Amino acid sequence: MPPHIWHFGAWWMVLAAFPLAWALRTDSQMRRDERVYRLTFVVGPVLLGVIWLHGLLFNPPDNWARSDALNFFGFWFRPHALSFYTQHQQQLLAFAAPGVLMAALLTWRGTRAIEYAWNRRTAAISYGLQVGAWLLLRQLPDALIELGERVDWRSIVAAAWADALSLALAVLIPLPLIAIAYLFGRQSVEARRPKAV
Numbered sequence: 001m002p003p004h005i006w007h008f009g010a011w012w013m014v015l016a017a018f019p020l021a022w023a024l025r026t027d028s029q030m031r032r033d034e035r036v037y038r039l040t041f042v043v044g045p046v047l048l049g050v051i052w053l054h055g056l057l058f059n060p061p062d063n064w065a066r067s068d069a070l071n072f073f074g075f076w077f078r079p080h081a082l083s084f085y086t087q088h089q090q091q092l093l094a095f096a097a098p099g100v101l102m103a104a105l106l107t108w109r110g111t112r113a114i115e116y117a118w119n120r121r122t123a124a125i126s127y128g129l130q131v132g133a134w135l136l137l138r139q140l141p142d143a144l145i146e147l148g149e150r151v152d153w154r155s156i157v158a159a160a161w162a163d164a165l166s167l168a169l170a171v172l173i174p175l176p177l178i179a180i181a182y183l184f185g186r187q188s189v190e191a192r193r194p195k196a197v
Contacts, residue, residue, distance in 0.1 A: 008135055010072065015047060016131035020124055033120045040123040040185055041110030044130035045103050051134045052099025055141035056092055059084075088145070095144050113189045122188040129181035136174035143170050 023035035059080045085092065117123055143166050 007072070007076075011076075011135055012128075012132055015135075016128045019043065020127065024124070033117070036120045036123050036127070037114050037117040037188075040127040040130070040188070041114045041117070042107060044127050044134075044181075045106035045110050047103075047131060048106065048134045048137075049100050049103030051138050052103070052141055053096060055138040056096055056145055091145070095141055099141060113185075116189040119188040122184045126181045126184035126188065129177045129184065133174040133177035133181055136177065137170070140167070140170035143167055 019039055020036070023039055024032055026032050026035070054076075057079070058076065059078055060076050061078070147167075
């Protein structure tokens, strides 16, 4: 099996499976519900911002063969050269903004929806799908940074068109997971949300 599949599975276990196992292990039904809902509506959106920023701030090697030379955390938490952060400061801020703003918006909406949540199972499924989607979406800021390094911003349109496939895949691959996660999350609150009169 390719190393990136193993790494994806390992990160999903750490960020999704273990937290869900922790949330569901208590014997109190009410506490169990509350923990799962907090994971789904608060932790999940926050992870979007964290994983997005990770894609910008860290530089895992492109060559997966090097994952054997580096340990797991050494591979994923390998920083760029210090000069990279000073040279690309404005680009990093510009690329960070969409992910951070989306995470903040989803967290704000999640805190408002959490009181109406009623179905622990659909919330747990939504959380697991969210984490998978964010892990797949991590490639997008990474691709944007690589594009920014190689491109003269005056010719950005032509370069973006040349890299359109990699950018499109970075968006389209996690899109079904995002959509399904949203549907499960919505299903877990819709039945108890007050009906408009």
